[in-house]
Amino acid sequence: MSVITTQRHGDVLVIISDNPPVNALGQAVRAGLAAGIAEAAGDDAIKAVVIRCEGRTFFAGADITEFGKPPVGPSLPEVVDAIEQCRKPVVAAIHGTALGGGLEVALGCHYRIAIGSAKLGLPEVKLGLLPGAGGTQRLPRVTGVADALNMIVSGNPVTASRALEIGLVDRIASADSLAEEAIAFAREVAGAAGHPVSSLRTDRIAEAANHPQVFDKFVAENSRKLQGFDAPKACIEAVRAAVELPFEQGIKLERELFLKLVSGTQSRAMRHLFFAERQAAKIDGIPADTPLIPITRVGILGAGTMGGGIAMNFLSAGLPVTLVEREQAALDRGVATIRKNYERTAARGRMTMEQVEQAMGLLTSTLDYEDLADCDLVIEAVFELMEIKKEVFRRLDGLVKPGAILASNTSYLNIDEMAAETTRPEAVVGLHFFSPANIMRLLEVVRGAKTSPSVLKTVMGLAKTIGKIAVVSGVCPGFIGNRMLSPRQSEAQKLLLEGATPWEVDAALTEFGFPMGPFQMADLAGLDLGWTAEGSTSSTIREVLCERGRRGQKTGQGFYDYDENRRGSPSPETEAIIADFAARSGRAQRKFSGDEIRERLLYPMINEGAKILEEGMAQRASDIDIVWLNGYGWPAFTGGPMFWADTIGLKTVLDGLARHADALGQDFIVSSLLKGKAEAGESFN
Ligand code: 3H9
Numbered sequence: 001m002s003v004i005t006t007q008r009h010g011d012v013l014v015i016i017s018d019n020p021p022v023n024a025l026g027q028a029v030r031a032g033l034a035a036g037i038a039e040a041a042g043d044d045a046i047k048a049v050v051i052r053c054e055g056r057t058f059f060a061g062a063d064i065t066e067f068g069k070p071p072v073g074p075s076l077p078e079v080v081d082a083i084e085q086c087r088k089p090v091v092a093a094i095h096g097t098a099l100g101g102g103l104e105v106a107l108g109c110h111y112r113i114a115i116g117s118a119k120l121g122l123p124e125v126k127l128g129l130l131p132g133a134g135g136t137q138r139l140p141r142v143t144g145v146a147d148a149l150n151m152i153v154s155g156n157p158v159t160a161s162r163a164l165e166i167g168l169v170d171r172i173a174s175a176d177s178l179a180e181e182a183i184a185f186a187r188e189v190a191g192a193a194g195h196p197v198s199s200l201r202t203d204r205i206a207e208a209a210n211h212p213q214v215f216d217k218f219v220a221e222n223s224r225k226l227q228g229f230d231a232p233k234a235c236i237e238a239v240r241a242a243v244e245l246p247f248e249q250g251i252k253l254e255r256e257l258f259l260k261l262v263s264g265t266q267s268r269a270m271r272h273l274f275f276a277e278r279q280a281a282k283i284d285g286i287p288a289d290t291p292l293i294p295i296t297r298v299g300i301l302g303a304g305t306m307g308g309g310i311a312m313n314f315l316s317a318g319l320p321v322t323l324v325e326r327e328q329a330a331l332d333r334g335v336a337t338i339r340k341n342y343e344r345t346a347a348r349g350r351m352t353m354e355q356v357e358q359a360m361g362l363l364t365s366t367l368d369y370e371d372l373a374d375c376d377l378v379i380e381a382v383f384e385l386m387e388i389k390k391e392v393f394r395r396l397d398g399l400v401k402p403g404a405i406l407a408s409n410t411s412y413l414n415i416d417e418m419a420a421e422t423t424r425p426e427a428v429v430g431l432h433f434f435s436p437a438n439i440m441r442l443l444e445v446v447r448g449a450k451t452s453p454s455v456l457k458t459v460m461g462l463a464k465t466i467g468k469i470a471v472v473s474g475v476c477p478g479f480i481g482n483r484m485l486s487p488r489q490s491e492a493q494k495l496l497l498e499g500a501t502p503w504e505v506d507a508a509l510t511e512f513g514f515p516m517g518p519f520q521m522a523d524l525a526g527l528d529l530g531w532t533a534e535g536s537t538s539s540t541i542r543e544v545l546c547e548r549g550r551r552g553q554k555t556g557q558g559f560y561d562y563d564e565n566r567r568g569s570p571s572p573e574t575e576a577i578i579a580d581f582a583a584r585s586g587r588a589q590r591k592f593s594g595d596e597i598r599e600r601l602l603y604p605m606i607n608e609g610a611k612i613l614e615e616g617m618a619q620r621a622s623d624i625d626i627v628w629l630n631g632y633g634w635p636a637f638t639g640g641p642m643f644w645a646d647t648i649g650l651k652t653v654l655d656g657l658a659r660h661a662d663a664l665g666q667d668f669i670v671s672s673l674l675k676g677k678a679e680a681g682e683s684f685n
Contacts, residue, residue, distance in 0.1 A: 004032020006039055011047040012186045013040045014179070022060035023053045025101045027072045029063075030079045033105070037082050037090070048186035049090040051083070051109060052179060057096025058118070059105055064127065064271055067262055076101050076133040077255070080108035089195045093182035094118045094169070097157065104133035107142060110195035112169040113182050114160040120168055121157025125231045127274060128267030128637065132258030136238035137250040138198040143168050145208035145243060149218050152235045153226075167204070199247045208243045215240050228513045229637050230266050265647055269639025272685065273629060276622035276640070280471045281460060284619050286453045293405065293458040297322065299375035301392060303334025303365070306409060307381035309437030312338055313466040315359040316438070322364045322371050335365050341438065373399050377462070379431055381409040389413060390421045397422035405455050407431040408446075412478040415448040425450035429459055432479060434631045442631035443468040444479050471627050474617035480627045483612060484641070487604035492518040494663065495600060496541065497582045499589035502559045503570045508597035513635025518601075520568065523558035527551050544577050599656045604664065606645040606653050610671035613684070621684035642684040650678035 003019040003026075015036035017023050025033075033051070040049045053059060062076055074082075083090050083105065092098070092106035094114035099121050106112050106120070114120070122131045122139065130136055131152060140148035143166040151158060163169040173181040189195065208214050215236060219226075226232040234257040241250040261267050298314045300307050303325040311321045315338070325331035342356040364371070372378050378400055380392050389408060396406050406428050408418055419428035430446025443463050447456060456472070463470035473479040478486055492505050506517025516524070527542050528551040536543045545551070545558060550573070552558035553566055560568030582589060592600075609624045618624050625640020638644040645653050657670055677683065 002032060003028045004036060006036050008046070009183050010187075011045060011190065012050060012183050013043070013046045013048075014050045014052065014183065015040075016052055016054060017059065018054035020055050022057050022097075023055060023102070024061060024063040025059050025076055025079075025105070026063035026066060029059070030074050030076060033079050034074050034082055037079075037086050040088055040090075041086055046088060047190040048088050049086065050093055050179075050182045050186050051090060051105065052093035052182060053095070055096075058092070058094045058098040059102030060097050061100030061102050061123070062133070064274065067271065068268070076104065077251070080104050080133050083108040084110075084197055084199060089186060089189045089192070091182050091186045091189070093173070093178050094120065094160075095175070095178055097121070099157065100124050100131065100135075101133050104131060104135045104138070107135065107138040107198050110197065111171075111185060111189060112163075113171040113173050113178070113185050114163060114169045115173050115175045115178050116160050117175065118160040118163075119157040120160070120163045121155065122152050123155040123157070125153060125155040125229075125235055126270065128229070128231045128264070128270035129261050130231055130235045130238055130254065130257055132254060132262070134199070134251060134254070136235065136254045137242045137247055139168075140205050140208070140239055140242045141201040142198050142204060144204040145214055145239060148242075149215075149236065149239055152239060153218070153222065153232050205243050212240075212243070228635055230264065231261055234261055266637040269637055269643055269647070272622065272639045272643050273625065273636060276626050276643075277469055279620065280469065280623050280626045281464065283453075283456055283460060283472055286457055290453045290457045292461060293376065293403065293454055295319065295376045295405075295458065295462055297375045299324065299372040299378035299400070300381060301369075301372070301378065301396075302381035303331050304381065305337075306433065306435060306437055307379075308334045308338050308341075309435065309439075310379055310381055310409065310431075310433050311363065312341065312359075312438035313433075313468070315362050317466045318358075318362070319465075320362045320364070322366060322375055324366055324369060324372060326367065328367060331365050331367060335363065338363065369395065370399060372396065373401055375400060375404060377405040377407060377459075379407040379409055384410060384413065386413055386417060389418050393418045393421040393428070397424060403427070405429060405458065407459070409433055410446075412482050414477075415446050415475050416450070419448050419450060426452040427455055429455050430473075430475075430479070431459060432473075432481075434481075440631065441467070441469050442481070442627060443470045444473050444481060444627065444631075445470050446473050446475060446479055448475060469626060469630050471623045472619055473627075474615070476612070476615065476617045480612055480618050480624055481631045483617075484605045484608045484624070484628070485632065487608050488601050489518060491600045491604055491664075493541070495592065495597060496578050497585045497587050498592070498663070499582070500592045500597060501570065501575065501578070504592060504594075505597055505601070508594040509601065511594055512598055512602075513638060515633045519559040523552040523560055523562075523568065525552065526554060527558050541578055541581055544581075545574065548573070548577075550574070600660055600663065602641070602644075603653050603656045603660070604668070605641055607657060607668075607671050607674055609642055609645075610674035610677075610684070614671055614673040625685075646683035646685050650674060650683060651681070654678040 005016050007014045019029050040046045090109040091111045092109040095118055097119045098106050103120050122135045124131050147166045238254045241253045297320045299322045300311050301324050303323050311323050314321050345351045346353050346356050408430050415430045419425035429451050432444035434440035434442050460470050502519035506520050509517040528546050531546045538544050550557040556562045559574050561571045562568050612618045621642040624642050628634035629640050
């Protein structure tokens with residue numbers, strides 16, 4: 001059956017798209033829409049047109065899989081123009097998400113009606129693009145510049161009610177009668193003398209035309225967020241053109257910018273990440289009919305920063321949580337922190353106080369382990385020591401009901417060793433949340449040797465419920481993320497002894513696009529993590545910094561000196577400490593360029609990533625990209641470490657490792673997967 005069909009309802013022609021899963025505007029849909037409009041235009045009995053979609057959503061955008069392939073007409077801009085130029089009024093009937101090209105189709109329509117739950121947006125910027133079917137020119141003409149800039153540059157959608165406020169939709173329909181209400185709306189406007197044509201409107205852009213500083217202000221306010229990305233700048237330039245140039249010239253500029261971006265590396269990288277994120281949810285070797293384990297109550301052991309943050313995920317998603325601690329004071333502190341975090345969110349307007357109470361009402365706090373007995377999933381977030389973890393697993397196994405899942409939040413310990421302490425190793429899994437656990441989107445799901453498919457499938461589904469991006473890792477020290485962090489950290493330390501300063505090392509990474517470098521990160525986390533004054537032996541730079549009271553941002557001094565706004569500046573004291581260590585190490589001192597620092601820090605990570613793949617610890621290279629993007633701030637516009645390695649060429653990485661072989665040391669082993677692929681001219685993705 002064709003993806004586009006038409007139905008006649010008296011004098012209204014309804015054009016219906018049915019192209020699951022998201023009604024992407026692939027070639028067949030575009031051709032069908034153009035044919036539908038031509039049918040309406042050529043039939044005198046038709047007075048108005050409705051465009052609507054079957055399935056879960058209105059058009060969610062252009063078909064991203066077509067980018068990079070030879071274009072087959074009609075193009076989306078041509079289709080949108082044809083809709084707009086139709087002499088009979090066209091009404092877009094919107095449910096689900098009208099995104100990207102989907103919203104551009106709706107903007108080409110003369111009227112828009114949406115149900116209350118609909119969302120409308122232009123998310124192209126998140127794919128390293130700008131709207132390329134007139135969105136940058138029509139949206140500001142419909143909503144005004146301020147809202148259009150926000151929507152286009154952030155890529156975030158607006159709700160139907162907000163869309164009504166800003167003039168993006170004309171009417172809200174009831175969810176169960178959108179099709180009928182759209183037809184009635186079309187009939188109602190059919191007799192009007194003229195219809196609003198987005199591209200001809202000037203009423204909403206007149207103000208910005210007189211106040212062009214609105215663009216400079218927007219750039220100034222958002223410059224930090226936009227750093228490194230090409231697409232947002234192009235978006236702003238195009239919206240500016242909507243105000244300053246006639247429509248046709250604005251469209252021409254939009255097209256030029258779109259074509260440049262779509263063929264560039266940044267957009268390729270971000271499109272890779274779009275599919276990588278969806279791919280990560282798929283687990284190899286799990287039959288589709290694997291049953292899920294119902295999760296109606298979650299137990300969490302440990303009410304510290306990690307346990308509390310983990311609890312918030314479930315409470316926010318409406319799942320009851322039993323939180324267990326050993327001492328009343330720690331429990332009270334944990335519960336109070338959860339409440340404080342929620343109240344802060346409410347104060348910022350992102351939650352109502354009613355929602356805060358609702359979430360808190362789902363929380364049971366207790367000192368009694370036995371209260372975990374009826375939980376379907378228990379996650380331990382206790383001290384990171386194998387003996388303690390083993391003891392916890394033995395105890396949980398004895399008291400939690402049969403069939404329940406037992407999970408560890410360990411960030412590097414061996415899940416299989418914990419599972420071996422229980423009578424249900426198939427129900428044991430790692431759930432490595434990242435701190436702050438209520439905010440960070442990454443979740444490493446650690447698949448033990450005996451973890452059952454049901455357990456894996458259940459926790460992957462649960463991750464989606466609580467809004468996490470889950471990536472499956474095998475059991476190895478540090479799993480995917482921390483295992484790759486480890487060579488970066490050790491190279492960063494070595495560089496200090498060879499003459500590089502912490503500020504040079506950090507700058508090399510922030511220039512690359514990381515939000516911070518390793519030493520800024522250490523200062524933020526606190527240098528005294530795991531450090532005690534009694535156990536300190538002045539044997540590392542970090543120990544000496546701690547001994548001098550330089551324990552990171554919280555003490556105003558760490559590797560850096562901090563002012564009252566927590567802005568760091570290079571510290572002469574740190575430099576002196578490092579110089580002392582460097583002299584004692586006997587290593588030659590020299591200057592390093594940013595490029596050399598990046599090679600030393602990043603190439604060994606790629607090598608470790610290749611080993612992770614080689615050992616089957618990650619299912620696919622793109623999973624590694626997703627971990628580093630969402631857990632460690634790897635810049636999205638490079639596509640993640642493995643994709644980045646592909647773009648610079650694996651041979652470049654291999655040659656770089658060879659060049660730095662002396663510095664990397666004898667223990668450094670080049671991955672045979674990396675070597676093989678580099679020599680064969682292959683890539684990871
Ligand atoms: C654009 O429009 C450019 C124009 O301005 C100019 C053109 C000239 N294409 O996310 P889900 C697949 S750029 C192809 O899991 P959900 C997706 O890969 C586009 N495929 O569902 C997945 O496949 P699989 C601007 C697409 O319910 C399946 O559909 N639009 C596309 O969680 C289900 O997706 C966007 O950026 C697509 N456009 O979320 C919107 N979209 O099952 C992108 C999805 O094989 N889409 N797929 O893994 C989304 O944000 C979400 O998919 C959506 C649904 C919110 C719609």
